[in-house]
Amino acid sequence: MISVKNVRKSFGDVEVLKGIDLEVNQGEVLSVIGASGSGKSTLLYCINGLEPVQQGVIEVDGMSVHDKKTNLNHLRQKIGMVFQQWNAFPHLTTLENVALAPRKVKTLPKAEAEALAESQLKHVGLGDKMHLYPNALSGGQQQRLAIARALAMEPNYMLFDEATSALDPELVGEVLDTMRLLAEEGMTMIVVTHEMGFSRDVSDRVAFFHKGVIEEIGEPEQVFGQPSSEHLQKFLAKVR
Amino acid sequence: MDYQFLWRPVIQSLPQMLGGASVTLQVSVLSMAIGMVLALILCFAKMSSFAGLRFVANIWIEIARNTPALFQLYFFKFGLGAVGILIDSYITVVMALAFNTAGYMAETFRGGYAAIPNTQLRSARSLGMTAFQAQVHVMFPQLLRAVYHPMTNQFIWVILMSSLGMLVGLRELSGETQFLYSKTFRAFEYFAATAIIYYLIAKLVLGLMTLIGNKVFGLNRGGVA
Amino acid sequence: MTTVAVFGDLQPQDLLFLGEAALRTLLISSVAIATGSLAGIVFGWMMAAGNRTVQFAMNALLDIFRSVPLLIQLILFDAFVSIAGFPMPAFWSGTMVLSVYTSALVASVARGGIESVPASLRRASRSLGLSYWQDMRYVVWPVGLRSVFPSWVGVSLSVMKDSALVSVIGYIELLKASQILITRTAETFFILGIAGLFYFALSFPLSRAGQYVERRWQQS
Ligand SMILES: Nc1ncnc2c1ncn2[C@@H]1O[C@H](COP(=O)(O)OP(=O)(O)OP(=O)(O)O)[C@@H](O)[C@H]1O
Ligand SMILES: [Mg+2]
Numbered sequence: 195m196i197s198v199k200n201v202r203k204s205f206g207d208v209e210v211l212k213g214i215d216l217e218v219n220q221g222e223v224l225s226v227i228g229a230s231g232s233g234k235s236t237l238l239y240c241i242n243g244l245e246p247v248q249q250g251v252i253e254v255d256g257m258s259v260h261d262k263k264t265n266l267n268h269l270r271q272k273i274g275m276v277f278q279q280w281n282a283f284p285h286l287t288t289l290e291n292v293a294l295a296p297r298k299v300k301t302l303p304k305a306e307a308e309a310l311a312e313s314q315l316k317h318v319g320l321g322d323k324m325h326l327y328p329n330a331l332s333g334g335q336q337q338r339l340a341i342a343r344a345l346a347m348e349p350n351y352m353l354f355d356e357a358t359s360a361l362d363p364e365l366v367g368e369v370l371d372t373m374r375l376l377a378e379e380g381m382t383m384i385v386v387t388h389e390m391g392f393s394r395d396v397s398d399r400v401a402f403f404h405k406g407v408i409e410e411i412g413e414p415e416q417v418f419g420q421p422s423s424e425h426l427q428k429f430l431a432k433v434r
Numbered sequence: 435m436d437y438q439f440l441w442r443p444v445i446q447s448l449p450q451m452l453g454g455a456s457v458t459l460q461v462s463v464l465s466m467a468i469g470m471v472l473a474l475i476l477c478f479a480k481m482s483s484f485a486g487l488r489f490v491a492n493i494w495i496e497i498a499r500n501t502p503a504l505f506q507l508y509f510f511k512f513g514l515g516a517v518g519i520l521i522d523s524y525i526t527v528v529m530a531l532a533f534n535t536a537g538y539m540a541e542t543f544r545g546g547y548a549a550i551p552n553t554q555l556r557s558a559r560s561l562g563m564t565a566f567q568a569q570v571h572v573m574f575p576q577l578l579r580a581v582y583h584p585m586t587n588q589f590i591w592v593i594l595m596s597s598l599g600m601l602v603g604l605r606e607l608s609g610e611t612q613f614l615y616s617k618t619f620r621a622f623e624y625f626a627a628t629a630i631i632y633y634l635i636a637k638l639v640l641g642l643m644t645l646i647g648n649k650v651f652g653l654n655r656g657g658v659a
Numbered sequence: 660m661t662t663v664a665v666f667g668d669l670q671p672q673d674l675l676f677l678g679e680a681a682l683r684t685l686l687i688s689s690v691a692i693a694t695g696s697l698a699g700i701v702f703g704w705m706m707a708a709g710n711r712t713v714q715f716a717m718n719a720l721l722d723i724f725r726s727v728p729l730l731i732q733l734i735l736f737d738a739f740v741s742i743a744g745f746p747m748p749a750f751w752s753g754t755m756v757l758s759v760y761t762s763a764l765v766a767s768v769a770r771g772g773i774e775s776v777p778a779s780l781r782r783a784s785r786s787l788g789l790s791y792w793q794d795m796r797y798v799v800w801p802v803g804l805r806s807v808f809p810s811w812v813g814v815s816l817s818v819m820k821d822s823a824l825v826s827v828i829g830y831i832e833l834l835k836a837s838q839i840l841i842t843r844t845a846e847t848f849f850i851l852g853i854a855g856l857f858y859f860a861l862s863f864p865l866s867r868a869g870q871y872v873e874r875r876w877q878q879s
Contacts, residue, residue: 242560271562281553285575285651295561298571340557347561437742500862501855502820504834508841509851516847590726597728601827608730621738629727629735636726 195219196241196351196384201250203233203240210236212406214250218351218384223377225385225393225414228403229429234386235278237403238353241384242273255350271299274344278356280336282328282343288315289324292343299347307346314342318372334365338372345376352376354385390433394418402426444623447614454610455631457524461606462593465528469535469592470585476540477547491540498537503595506530511602523604531592539581539588546580547573579651586643590636597632607631668844677850680836681857683750687832688819690754695761695818696811702762703769717766724763730824732756737828753825757818764814771810772803805876812869816862833857 196218203211210233218224226234239245241252243259243266252259257269283291292311296302302310315321318338328336337357344352354373358366370392377383377396387393393400393414400417402410402425409423421427479491498506507530514521521529550573558568600608607628615624706717724732736756740746776799784798785791826835837854841847 244556244559267559267562267564270560273560275557275560277553277557277560279551279553281551281557283554283558283572283576285579294571295558295563298567299562343557343561437744496863497855497859500816500820500866501858502823502834504823505820505851505855505858508834508838509855512838512841512847513851516845594726594728597730598824600730608728621734622742625731625735625738629731632728632731633723633726 195253195255196382197251197253198237198241199251199253201237201240201247201252203236203245203247210406211240211247214406214408216401216408216411218382220350220382221380222399223381223383223385223397224399224401225387225397226401226403227387227390227393227429232403233406234403235355238275238355238384238386242270242275242353267299271347272350274341274347274349274352276337276340276344276352276354276357278359280328280333280340280360282331282336282339284328287325287327288320288331288339291328291339292346295343296346310346311342314346315339317345318342319368332365333361334368337361337369341369341372341376350382352381352383354383354387356386356388359388388433390418390430402429404429439623440618440620441623443614443618443620444627447624448627450614451607451610451627451631454605454607455635457604457606457610458593458596458599458608459635461524461527461531461596461599461604462589465531465535465592465596466589468528468532469588470539472532472536473539473543476536477543480540480544481547494533495537495540498534499541503530503534504598504601506534507598507602523599523602526602527596527599527604527606530598531595534595535588535592539585542581542584542588543577546577549580550576582643582647582651586640586647589643590639593635593639594632669840669846669849673840673844677833677836677840677853680831680833683831684819684822684833684857687750687754687757687825687830688822691757691761691822692815692818694754695758696765696815698758698762699765700769702766703771704773706766706770707773721763721766724760729756729760729821730827732760733824733828749825749828749830753822753828753830757822757825760821761814761818764818765811768807768810768814769803772807773799775806776802808876809869809873812865816866819861820858 196216198214198216201211201214202209214233214237216224226237228234236245240247241254241259243264247260254269254272257264259266259269282288283294286294289308289311292314293304293307296307296310297304300307312321312324315324318341320335320338320342323331323335323339328339331339340357341352357373358369361369366389370389373383373385373392374396385393385397395414397414399411400414401408402417402421402423404423404425410417410421410426417426418430421430476491476494479487480495482488507527510521510526510529510533511523514526554572554576555568558572559565563571596606597608599606600612603609605613611624611628615621618624702717702721706714709717733753733756737749737752740752780798780802781794784794789797823832823834826832826838831839833854837850840850844850
């Protein structure tokens with residue numbers, strides 16, 4: 195379980211998260227929507243310990259993320275993350291990209307790590323691209339590579355930060371399909387997205403961010419069907 | 435013009451000149467190796483949070499880049515001599531060329547480092563790598579790739595500039611040539627041969643570095659997506 | 660360790676000697692940079708616009724000057740003019756070698772600048788009815804200059820620093836003068852300091868200015 199309690203986070207003088215409370219249960223898919231700059235990415239970075247917080251507690255499986263005693267590198271193995279910008283390691287082949295962390299972080303033997311990488315690449319439909327370098331892949335393929343790379347660490351949670359926003363429209367589908375597949379397999383996921391259709395179909399709950407607070411959270415039918423917050427109504431009117 | 439070109443003595447001295455050329459190569463490889471290590475250290479010093487370290491790195495880098503290589507050579511020769519440290523010309527030349535290479539390549543390293551998107555570091559850390567692992571397995575290989583071409587150019591520059599050894603009494607290719615020609619006063623013939631040897635060395639090194647680069651970095655190993 | 664006396668053995672005329680030498684450094688490098696740049700732009704244009712043969716020949720020729728130490732080029736040219744029967748003052752042979760060397764460096768910069776102008780932009784300007792030379796003058800020159808101006812500054816500054824090598828054929832520029840004074844007096848650090856500062860004071864601000872201009876142009 196991921197639990198976020200009263201988290202406040204600033205960059206310098208600018209407060210970006212103004213008291214966030216959130217719980218994501220095992221097997222749940224939570225999607226996060228909201229305007230640009232509302233703090234969605236920042237929340238994901240905080241959950242993964244990539245950014246410090248000024249106040250509040252984030253716990254993952256009972257371990258406090260920002261506690262000094264927590265081994266962050268260990269914790270991060272439980273949490274896979276996929277970013278908006280494609281960030282395959284350009285100096286490694288697809289297979290090496292996926293096998294790198296299992297080898298170096300989990301210290302698996304090379305053969306084992308590559309077998310694992312191969313199975314994850316097949317999982318996301320890149321079985322035939324294993325020996326190509328990332329620059330030979332389309333954006334959609336690179337994002338699926340990023341998903342496979344995160345999955346190879348066998349995480350309990352997956353965080354997606356607008357994984358499809360930088361893609362050409364015709365490539366969005368293949369990445370969403372892969373994410374949908376993970377959801378069906380029971381992966382616990384937090385998905386920051388601008389794809390309202392995906393959010394409505396796949397998520398168990400939807401959270402709407404507005405200026406650093408969660409203004410509304412609930413099941414998709416409710417959030418999309420009967421939005422109560424005025425900001426959410428305006429936001430939905432704009433994105434539709 | 436009634437000058438008679440006389441090539442025979444040059445051809446007879448070829449073995450000695452090639453001996454000089456091997457000194458040239460040694461000095462250059464050594465200066466490059468030391469310079470690259472120092473460059474990496476300077477680069478990190480310049481990015482460090484200690485003002486003292488940054489200051490030293492800045493001074494080094496700016497002097498290396500903004501004064502003539504010959505000035506730097508004289509500095510090591512006369513400067514160290516004036517405080518009573520006498521080193522032989524071989525080491526003087528290596529020190530000067532390494533000093534210069536470190537300053538130039540430190541900036542190249544820094545530029546290469548800055549050109550790697552910071553999302554690379556982020557995603558490496560998100561996979562559970564330690565900061566050190568992320569640097570070694572993700573950042574450094576990309577850095578190496580980014581600086582390889584400038585490094586090749588610097589290497590050739592070092593080979594050509596090692597000819598300054600002649601001015602401080604080192605018997606590398608140019609120094610050896612000067613020594614030989616002073617016995618016959620056939621400057622043109624001797625230095626023409628030397629020019630050809632330098633040209634061949636430069637082309638050979640360039641070809642070799644390109645070959646290694648293609649092998650290591652491969653043509654299809656694309657840049658940052 | 661011996662103590663370093665400052666100014667001990669140096670006489671006023673020694674400083675005058677250094678000053679004149681510094682002016683010679685300035686003179687020979689500015690002449691070489693000016694003529695070398697003009698020639699280099701022409702060569703660069705020939706390489707960018709010429710057919711394959713011209714490109715290949717120019718490239719191979721100019722590459723020689725980038726693959727042989729400047730020191731050797733200077734000695735060789737000086738030896739050549741004296742055996743060919745028209746010896747000239749060190750200033751002139753130095754200037755000629757330095758200019759050709761500069762032109763070889765500037766040529767590849769200029770070529771890069773011309774090729775950095777997108778073909779689509781040039782087609783657009785030609786489609787407006789601009790002639791080849793008008794396109795060159797009003798489109799390629801300003802656009803290309805922007806992309807390579809900082810490299811040109813870099814080349815010029817390195818020629819200024821490399822001009823120190825002209826001392827090998829007997830032109831008494833700043834570093835040679837410093838060396839002479841160092842061997843005669845013992846004011847090593849004082850003299851080296853003056854010489855170093857002179858180069859630094861020229862090179863540092865200009866390279867900073869080049870970077871500044873580059874950043875300004877990139878923003879716009
Ligand atoms: N490293 C940083 N330093 C300073 N400010 C930052 C930093 N990262 C983010 N911010 C600011 O924090 C605010 C929230 O950013 P965040 O990236 O979390 O928004 P977001 O909801 O993910 O928006 P988007 O939809 O554009 O990705 C923004 O105003 C942003 O400018
Ligand atoms: Mg974001």
